Every structure is written in C-alpha cells, then in structure tokens.
Amino acid sequence: MGTTSSTLTQYDIEEVQEHCNHTFSQQEIASLYQRFCQLDRNGGGFIAADEFLSVPEFAVNPLSQRLLRMLDGLNFKEFVAFLSAFSSRATLQQKIEFIFKVYDSSANGKVTFDDMLNVLRDLTGQFISEKQREEVLTQVLEEAGYNKNSLLVLSDFVKILGNPDLKMEVEVPVD
Template sequence: MGNTSSMLTQYDIEEVQQHCQHAFTQQEIVSLYQRFCQLDRNNCGFISSDEFLSIPEFAVNPLSQSLLRMLDGLNFKEFVAFLSAFSPRATLHQKILFIFKWYDTDCNGKVTFHDMLRALRDLSGSFMSEQQREEVLTQVLEEAGYAKDSSLVLSDFVKILGNSGLKMEVEIPVD
C-alpha cells in the first residue's frame, strides 16, 4: 500500500476498514483510494500540502491552513483515518476527538483559550474583531463552566460537545 501505483488487495481494504473503525464500506475505501492516487501526483504514497492545496475547494477553505497541520504527509491509511471523522458511521466520540486534535495545535493533550481563539479566528475571518472573538469565547467557556485560563482536555470536549447533536459528514461517491 506504500506505492499508490499498486492496487488495493482485499486484505488492504479490510486492514484500512479496521484502522478507521469501519467508518467506511469497502466500496467507499476503494473510491477513496482512487481519489488518493489522483492527489498523489508524484506517486510516492503520501500526499503533501501542495497536493492538498491543488484541490480548489480545499485551497479556498478558511480552515485549510490549520487542517494542513493534520494532513501533510499522510499515507493512504492515515488519509482514510483522517476522513473517517466525517463519515455518517463515525461515532460522536470519533468526531469530538477530531475536533479536539484540530484545536490542540501543539499536540500536548490540552486546549487553551489561545488555541480556541486561533480556531475562532480561522472560522470568523474578518467578520469579527479580536475583541468580539475574545468576548464570545469567554462567554461560551463560562456557560460551559470553565474559566478563560482553563486548559481543556479531551474529556472536557466530550462533556461540552457530548449532547450537541454534532454533524460533520461528507458523502463519499462510489463508482
């Protein structure tokens, strides 16, 4: 599976399916593999930041730069695992874990006010001032029972988002 010019075997498909906790069907994994091969222009088995940025929808996404931190250099198995959070079959915990990892930019297992502020900055762009962002974020934290100087861990995210009805889904076209 390292070289994208090879075809997926049944064993590879089942291995990837197990790795992504069965978030995708075998047909979806084959479709994702075909898309992965299209993106892997230099045929090295990994997708670089430049290759991700070649996708017009990704390049104009305000979150693209922060997502690249999670995406750059993924092999096929990691690519599918990354996308599995967006599967309708992914559990709420898988989705929350994805969001937590996106916020945790320094990968220390904690999300600070500044981490959340950076994410809100990415999401809101020029539509909010820095002061408005800080006020909104402070209010959201206080309503959830946290102070501005709190460092949130994954269990805090589960507590906050656990009953939120979180929807993060994409449809994988199957040929």
C-alpha cells in the same frame, strides 16, 4: 501499500477498514483510493501539503492551514483514518477527538483560550472584531463552567460537545 498502484487487493481494503474502525464500506474505500491516487501526483504513496492544497474546496477552507498540520505526508491508510471522522458511521467520540486535534495546535493534549481564539479568528476573519471574538468565547466557556485560564483536555471537549446531534459528515461518492 507503501507506494500507490492502480488497485487495492481485498486484503488491503479489509486492513484499511479495520484501521478506520469500519467507518467506510469496501466500495467507499476503493473510491477513496482512486481519489488518493489522483492527489498523489508523484506516485510516492504519500500526499504532501501542496497536493492537498490543489483541492479547491480544501484550499479555501478557513482551517486549511490547521488541517495541513494533521495531513502533510499521509499514506493511504492514514488518509482514510483522517477522513473517518467525517463518515456517517463515525461515533460522536471520534468526531470530538478530531475537533480536539484541530484546536490543539501544539499537540500537547491541552487547548488554551488562545488556541480557541485562534480557531475562531480563522473561522470569522474580519467579520467580527477581536474584542467580540474574545467576548463570545469567554461567554461560551463560562456557560460550560470554564474560564479564560482553563486548560481544556479531551474529556472537557466531550463534555462541551457531547451533543448527539453534532453533524460532521461527508458523503463519499461511489462509482
């Protein structure tokens, strides 16, 4: 699966399913492969940042620049693994791990107040003031038992976001 071709073998599909913990059906993987091939305009087997930005829904996402850090240069197997957090079959743990990676901009396994503030800034834009953002974030942290100086690790995110009703799903259209 180094470079893209028009079809996947049964072995390829099963390998990708295994890699993404069976969060997608074989039919969904085949559909995702077709989409991957459309995005991989140069046919090199990898999707570059500019190719992701060609998707209008992605380009207008307020977190697109953060996501690009995670996406740039993905091959098909990595592309499906990235999307697996959005599958209805993904576990709550997988979803929280994904959210943590979005916040952990330095990829050091720790999220600071400033990291969270930057995401909040990306999400709210000019709709609320910097002071309001800081107040909201401080209050949320305090309610969860943390403060502005806390360095959050993945287990903290699990504690805070461990709500089984957390919804983060995308339906994969199947032809």
